[in-house]
Amino acid sequence: MTAELHTLTGAYAVDAVPEEEAAAFQRHLRGCPACGQEVRELRETAARLGASLTTVPPPRLREATLTRVAQTRQWPPLVAAVRRTQSTKKPPVRIALWGAAAAAVGALVFGLATTSTEPGAGPAQRQLASVNSVLTAPDASTVKGAEPGTTTVVTSRSQGKVVILAGDLPPLAPGKEYQVWLIGASGVHSAGLLASDGPHRTRPVLAELPGGIDRVGITAEPAGGSRTPSTPAVAMIPLA
Structure with a gap:
């Protein structure tokens, strides 16, 4: 049971764990500092992800909703209440929790909007779905870098992906951009540029994770990035 509890940090961080x-x-957390730290970091990651990808609904949405409510007659459900006489079997913990965690993160970011990978979904929603899949993966490993x-x-590792969220990096000189690098036995691979998303924060970077990568570095490069x-490096984070 203890080994399985270690896998619940992602779902617990977004309040997607059954009571x-x-x-x-919670009892497990009292004696496991590692899980406690991972929960704190995942909550911070989810909050920053929500702040970076949040969208404001158009003003007409409120007016249209109130108009529809005023025109729609409200009726109570035409079914009798049924008292449950026997308990039902719960679905397996891993199947139920990770699906719930994905829904919780999506709700956190978009409010009334939903996360979708269907062809009609926008780029931001598809990006969020991919990022969310990594954050809530059963084998997700979170590492927070030291200052600065x-x-x-x-x-x-099971999905072969990595998500990088960076903030409060030193100001850049004109004509410079921060670039993320995946470093390891297979060489140095660019994971992309850090795009600003307001004061002291950047948009999440999602990248494929080649085999043998054991570090993530961030450097200041000329605008457009370098090969x-x-x-x-202004930051170097060893992977777990």
Whole structure:
């Protein structure tokens, strides 16, 4: 049971754990500093992800909703209440929790909007769905870098993907951009540029995770990025 509780950090961080499992996990947290730290970092990651991808509904949405409510007659359900006489079997913890975690993160970010990977979904929604899949993966591993900045890296080896969220990095000189690098036995691979999303924060970077990668670095490069790092790293985060 203890080994399985270690896998619930992602779901617990977004309040997607059923009451009984939540109580058991809270008892587990009292004696497991590693899980406690991972929960705190995942909550911070989810909050920053929500802040970076949030959208404001158009003003006409409120007016249209109130108009429809005023025109729609409200009726109570035409069914009798049924008292449950026997307990039902719960679905397996992993199947139920990770699906719930995905829904919770999506709700956190978009409010009334839903996360979708269907062809009609916008780029932001598809990006969120992919990021969310990594954050809530059963094998998701979270590492928070040391100063400077507040860089958080979440990896899922089973999905072969990594999410990088960086903030509070030193100001850049004109004509410079921060670039993320995946470093390891297979070489140095660019994961993309850090796009600003307001003061002291950047948009999440989602990248494929090649085999043998054990570090994530961030350097200041000329605008548009470089083929290989050209300056010393301002942040270097070892992966778990």
